[in-house]
Amino acid sequence: MTNALIEVKNLKKTFRTRGGELVALQNINLRIMPGEVVAVIGSSGSGKSTLLRCMNLLITPTEGQVYFDGELIFNSEAPVDIDIDSVRKNIGMVFQAFNLFMHLTVKNNIHLALKQVLNLPDEEIQDRIKDVLETVNLSDKLNSYPGELSGGQQQRVAIARVLAMRPKLIFFDEPTSALDPELTGEVLEVMKRLVTEYQYTLVVVSHEIPFAREVANRVVFMDEAEILYEGGPDTLVNPPNERLKKFLSKILSTR
Amino acid sequence: MESTSKYSAIRPSKSNFGWWILSFLLFLCGIGFIYEFSVNKLGWTFFGFENFGLQLPLFSGERAYYFDIVMIVINFVFWVLSVFNPVLAIIDIISPFSLQFSPIFISGDKWVIIIRALADAAIITLQISLSSIAIGFFIAMFLAIVLVRPGRVWGLKIFSQAYIDFFRSTPLLVQLFIIFFGIPPMIQGLAIPGFERFTFTYIQAAIIGLSLNTAAYQAEIIRGGILAIPTGQTEAARALGLTTTQTMRFVILPQALRIIIPPFTNEGINIILNSSLASSISTWELTRAARNMSAFYYLAFEIFLAAAMFYFVMAYSLARLTKKFEIRYRIPGLGIHHD
Ligand SMILES: Nc1ncnc2c1ncn2[C@@H]1O[C@H](COP(=O)(O)OP(=O)(O)OP(=O)(O)O)[C@@H](O)[C@H]1O
Numbered sequence: 001m002t003n004a005l006i007e008v009k010n011l012k013k014t015f016r017t018r019g020g021e022l023v024a025l026q027n028i029n030l031r032i033m034p035g036e037v038v039a040v041i042g043s044s045g046s047g048k049s050t051l052l053r054c055m056n057l058l059i060t061p062t063e064g065q066v067y068f069d070g071e072l073i074f075n076s077e078a079p080v081d082i083d084i085d086s087v088r089k090n091i092g093m094v095f096q097a098f099n100l101f102m103h104l105t106v107k108n109n110i111h112l113a114l115k116q117v118l119n120l121p122d123e124e125i126q127d128r129i130k131d132v133l134e135t136v137n138l139s140d141k142l143n144s145y146p147g148e149l150s151g152g153q154q155q156r157v158a159i160a161r162v163l164a165m166r167p168k169l170i171f172f173d174e175p176t177s178a179l180d181p182e183l184t185g186e187v188l189e190v191m192k193r194l195v196t197e198y199q200y201t202l203v204v205v206s207h208e209i210p211f212a213r214e215v216a217n218r219v220v221f222m223d224e225a226e227i228l229y230e231g232g233p234d235t236l237v238n239p240p241n242e243r244l245k246k247f248l249s250k251i252l253s254t255r
Numbered sequence: 256m257e258s259t260s261k262y263s264a265i266r267p268s269k270s271n272f273g274w275w276i277l278s279f280l281l282f283l284c285g286i287g288f289i290y291e292f293s294v295n296k297l298g299w300t301f302f303g304f305e306n307f308g309l310q311l312p313l314f315s316g317e318r319a320y321y322f323d324i325v326m327i328v329i330n331f332v333f334w335v336l337s338v339f340n341p342v343l344a345i346i347d348i349i350s351p352f353s354l355q356f357s358p359i360f361i362s363g364d365k366w367v368i369i370i371r372a373l374a375d376a377a378i379i380t381l382q383i384s385l386s387s388i389a390i391g392f393f394i395a396m397f398l399a400i401v402l403v404r405p406g407r408v409w410g411l412k413i414f415s416q417a418y419i420d421f422f423r424s425t426p427l428l429v430q431l432f433i434i435f436f437g438i439p440p441m442i443q444g445l446a447i448p449g450f451e452r453f454t455f456t457y458i459q460a461a462i463i464g465l466s467l468n469t470a471a472y473q474a475e476i477i478r479g480g481i482l483a484i485p486t487g488q489t490e491a492a493r494a495l496g497l498t499t500t501q502t503m504r505f506v507i508l509p510q511a512l513r514i515i516i517p518p519f520t521n522e523g524i525n526i527i528l529n530s531s532l533a534s535s536i537s538t539w540e541l542t543r544a545a546r547n548m549s550a551f552y553y554l555a556f557e558i559f560l561a562a563a564m565f566y567f568v569m570a571y572s573l574a575r576l577t578k579k580f581e582i583r584y585r586i587p588g589l590g591i592h593h594d
């Protein structure tokens with residue numbers, strides 16, 4: 001049996017807020033296998049972003065274990081002797097708000113981690129920058145600053161920045177929800193190519209139901225901090241039970 | 256199993272922070288040593304500067320003292336900043352001649368003497384304030400980074416906070432008095448061999464006082480700049496695998512330093528103007544020179560006005576200069592849109 005790329009066990013995350021403890025995640029058990037494309041769907045505030053951030057330990061879970069590629073990288077019961085940065089370079093993450101480095105050109109946005117984290121030789125870095133910018137169709141924007149690009153272009157640069165690291169899997173946290181419908185298409189197009197041409201493993205938080213249906217192998221429904229249901233992509237069109245049906249129509253109507 | 260981990264925590268870059276500081280200090284000491292050696296042993300002088308009035312026992316006696324290192328570092332910084340001398344000397348030479356023909360002030364030899372003296376003193380003011388800004392900036396960077404680091408950094412956080420609280424909550428004038436009148440007798444009292452007659456020169460005391468003071472304000476300015484950077488930038492950097500130190504160095508600081516240019520300019524101007532307080536510890540700088548000459552020539556209004564103009568030129572030039580930086584290093588997409 002092959003290892004799951006990411007596995008979380010009994011994950012729980014609570015935030016301390018002014019109103020007291022807020023449970024953002026609980027009873028989460030999830031395995032992401034190599035080559036899988038997992039869509040995560042749920043209403044606003046259900047904990048989807050928190051789940052992604054817990055899986056690459058951008059935030060520290062309150063309880064539970066996280067495994068990466070078969071190795072324990074987090075355990076709430078005992079500290080794990082791990083260099084989290086060397087794990088994270090294998091997990092790409094694309095954010096809702098793009099989060100490009102505003103003071104760096106497109107080229108240097110990609111360059112930074114290749115140089116500082118992977119420590120690649122210069123020719124290889126140049127090759128990779130050229131490659132990934134071709135993949136996202138932005139070769140002409142090499143020397144532009146993020147502030148000079150459209151939202152869709154910025155998000156594609158963010159994807160390129162992640163691709164250049166050649167990660168083992170990529171998280172997408174609502175990559176198109178900050179974009180106009182016309183710009184959404186170009187980003188989804190790139191994401192589709194990642195799956196069809198490059199066989200990347202993806203975890204995508206998205207409300208783009210047609211996209212999820214077409215590309216995902218598996219759909220995870222989240223509601224009120226828990227995983228409500230896991231199923232194939234066809235559950236999106238034929239919800240197996242009434243509860244899921246209601247849930248889906250609720251999400252789609254609030255969008 | 257654990258020993259074969261691909262993601263082992265053993266990685267030298269994790270302790271970057273301490274190494275940076277240590278190597279920087281060693282670097283300063285090294286250059287300071289070379290400088291000391293050439294001045295004291297070989298008898299060289301740099302730009303007309305001698306040994307800043309310090310008699311260092313390092314090469315005169317057999318023993319090397321721990322405290323020497325500190326003094327050598329301070330001396331070195333003075334030396335580095337003395338590169339401004341030639342430029343300032345040119346201003347010095349030009350100014351009396353061009354002002355000589357000014358119809359308002361110049362009426363014979365008296366004004367040549369006054370303006371020349373004021374220009375000389377202005378150069379000292381400029382040296383004091385620029386050195387203080389520069390030295391203060393290094394200290395401030397250290398304090399600010401210590402304070403914004405997540406987790407605890409030995410006892411450094413408490414120290415940094417206490418430092419800032421002390422220097423921001425006491426008057427600069429009192430701080431200068433403590434340094435100039437208070438510290439040397441204390442060091443003399445310690446009876447360390449070679450330091451029985453330890454004093455600061457006027458300029459040293461002024462620079463030490465002003466840089467310690469401005470460091471506290473600058474640290475808060477830098478910290479404010481760092482806190483203004485959206486969390487998303489850190490998240491993106493960390494998600495790519497950059498360490499906290501790398502994130503600080505390549506992502507946060509470059510952006511924060513651009514944001515803080517306006518408040519930083521304020522602080523720079525403050526220091527240029529507040530360096531006039533050093534006149535109270537008898538440092539010969541612009542205000543002191545103006546006071547002495549106005550007492551001698553009975554021309555208070557004209558002389559203080561002239562001094563004010565010198566201050567104005569220095570402060571205003573700094574403001575213009577940083578405005579240039581501001582425009583040049585503007586980050587597209589931040590702030591109000593300019594076409
Ligand atoms: N840093 C934080 N501090 C306090 N509460 C937080 C924090 N981050 C998230 N939360 C809370 O945790 C819950 C889950 O948030 P999360 O961002 O994961 O939701 P989401 O499913 O991604 O929602 P959306 O679809 O709107 O992005 C929310 O109730 C949110 O208010």
Ligand SMILES: [Mg+2]
Pocket residue numbers: 048049050173174
């Ligand atoms: Mg979210």
